[in-house]
Amino acid sequence: MDDRRFPFLDGVAGALVDGRGTIVGCTDAFEDLLSLPARALVGRPLRDLLARPDDWHGLHGSPGDGTGDGPGPHDSPGDGPRTGPGTRDARVTVRTGDGRPLGLDVRVLTLHGGDPADPGAVRQVVLGAPSATVVGWRQDQAFTRELFLQDRFGLAVFDTDLRVVRTNTHLLPYTGVPPTLTGLRLADFLQPEDAVVVEGHLREVLETGRPLVLAEEPARTVVDPRSGRMMAISAFRLQDAVGTVIGVTVLFTDITEQHRSRRRLALLHRVTAAAGASLSVSGTAEDLARALVPELADVAVVDIAAAVFTGDEPVADGDGQLLLRRTAVAGPPGSSPATGDSVLVRPGADPAAPSEDPAGAWALHAPLTARGILLGQVTTHRDRWKDPYEDGDRLLLAEIAARSALAVDNARRYTREHRAAVALQRSLLPPSVRTVAAVTTAGVYLPTDSAGGVGGDWFDVIPLSSARVALVVGDVAGHGLQATATMGRLRTAVRTLADLDLEPDELLVHLDDLVSQLLIEGDFQAEGDDPAAPAGAEEGRTRPEPGSLGATCLYAVYDPVTRCCTLASAGHPPPAVVEPDGTARYLPVSPGPPLGVGGLPFEATEAVLAPGSVIALYTDGLIERGEGDIDEGMAELRKRLLDLTGPDRPLREAAARITAGLPPTRLRDDVALLLARTRAVPAADTAVWSVEPDPAAVGRVRADACARLTEWGLDDLAFTTELILSELVTNAIRYAGGPVGVRLIRADTLTCEVSDGSSTQPRMRRARLTDEGGRGLYLIAQLASRWGSRYTARGKTIWTEQELPPARGGF
Known part of the structure; x- marks a missing residue:
């Protein structure tokens, strides 16, 4: 018998016995089970194989039923269970050819057709399997039966064509499932897209044999295409005893609510x-x-x-x-x-x-x-x-x-x-467009679009004495009101120091000292400080490292008389200059350390600029790309300056277009841009005299000044100018000695300068009635719109400014 054709007989041994219990024939499996060859079994009484003789009564039929000397149909039930007419089940123990006892579950089948009166003509088929194997079969049978009776999950068996062979009634317990699924495919009752996905999983299980474990897929029926149910699908391949694939078993668990x-x-x-x-x-x-x-x-x-x-x-x-x-x-x-x-x-x-x-x-x-x-x-x-x-x-x-x-x-x-913050910062910035004797300026400030918001970038235009102007740009690290307030403090400090008419490098030294002191005192936010830290967080806080402020500054002074621009940098990128001839370059600045480092010098650089040149001062937000390529950003800025700062283009428009062209990734930091177009005071609008330290020379100075004012059409200012020069020159001769220099500058105001070799700064005081002197500077303050003094390499210069008549201004 070919067991491969009947895999369900795998493990079952069979023997044919006559009515007397003698073995007439047996299967190969019977030989293997008892470890005895057929020649040792055929012709041998079946009873001789039993390890316990009492088992014979439960195994062989009695004379009363016409089948032999075994129990008949009226025997006690304890002699063995009956499963039907001519069928009897028993559990016996046999002894194998190697002497081992072996428990068997046996079923005896009586064959009809022989002569009942002749015991030798009766035939019975004895089928047996090891008791342990039979127990497993019964458990498998019970498991399968109970599995298909469960209602907590769906169970289905598919053949190799993925047609439903068997399923419980709870496969898909909702609207749209046919009452009988046997012979159907998933596409017959599920939405096509859902059926394709599930069948894809099942085909993979059939082809590879790898089980599918808890794949979550939607299941929507063809008559109810709404959200349907979400199923957790597990599947494994079915094979017979010889390894032939016969289908796939699938478990469907409804996890809709969990999903x-x-x-x-x-x-x-x-x-x-x-x-x-x-x-x-x-x-x-x-x-x-x-x-x-x-x-x-x-x-x-x-x-x-x-x-x-x-x-x-x-x-x-x-x-x-x-x-x-x-x-x-x-x-x-x-x-x-x-x-x-x-x-x-x-x-x-x-x-x-x-x-x-x-x-x-x-x-x-x-x-x-x-x-x-x-x-x-x-x-x-x-x-x-x-x-x-x-x-x-x-x-x-x-x-x-x-x-x-x-x-x-x-x-x-x-x-x-x-x-x-924006209102505060804009209130601290100068007007976007401004015109003074030295330059015409236009500035743009763009707050970053990042979560930090407005920051600490700023620029400033500060008129200085003698028609000069200071151009400033700075950057404080960080964003928000704290950075804006920090910027305001720095801008105020710069304006205060600029009022002293200090050289750019010297001004940055004083500004650096100020920032260092504020850091030590804890009144200045260092980079990385959290202004929203809880109360008491400052306890145990270490003092910030030098330079941790993260503030930079560029300070430049342009003189329209000499057309010289002197500048110094505290860690700030260099300014760009576009010449009237259409060339552009970055001024060769030697940048010092950022503000707050302390103890290190700053170096000033000078450059002579042609009238009409455009100076561009900016913060690093304008040149830093998202990937941090500063050189490429500077090259792009130079190109845009060349394209947009022609002599006929207003600076305000140029500044707006330069910043408007920034790519979206650029605004990771604030952007401040200050454009300044230089102007020059013609040589004819200045007058310079050298005065000997002789009181008699004061009269000649007054006369020469009045003559020059007449040439300039400023006779209305002659009287006040004479009084100012008389006081200043007389004081210089009396207290300083040495040569005295006088210079008049006609620009947007009339500037009178008197220079001497003394380093003593004059100061205004209130003279008492009995004092013979002390009223000169008070008088000058009343006559001039503005006055002051500054140190020079050879001493000091006292200067005054007078407003020009409206219709006669040179600028």
């Missing part, structure tokens, strides 16, 4: 992260709306109170209504009103209450409330052909709205702080 819970939790985390990623009110609303589609809604609408966009807290009007602005809509185009529309709501109403509209089952509303203040609302809509919203969805949207409201409130508070 929805996981998706809701994941959506909650995703929306929370998205809504908190921006400090822009509109950006927060847009991120919220996009995050809700399509997981929770097909259309999501976010309405924000109008006052939030200006940083204010929303307040209801006299009618108890609050104006909301439609800020963000996510979904297919045209599926909802456009942004910008206005909506009126009452803060006391509950927008989350169920709607009486039948379509309300496919719409949800939730208020955006933070600190008890209604900031807006979020509304979601789902297509009617999809599943309606459940209680879990309502709870989810309420939690999302509560978290998103905090993000909106943070954006509102940031907007208020940002507006204040």
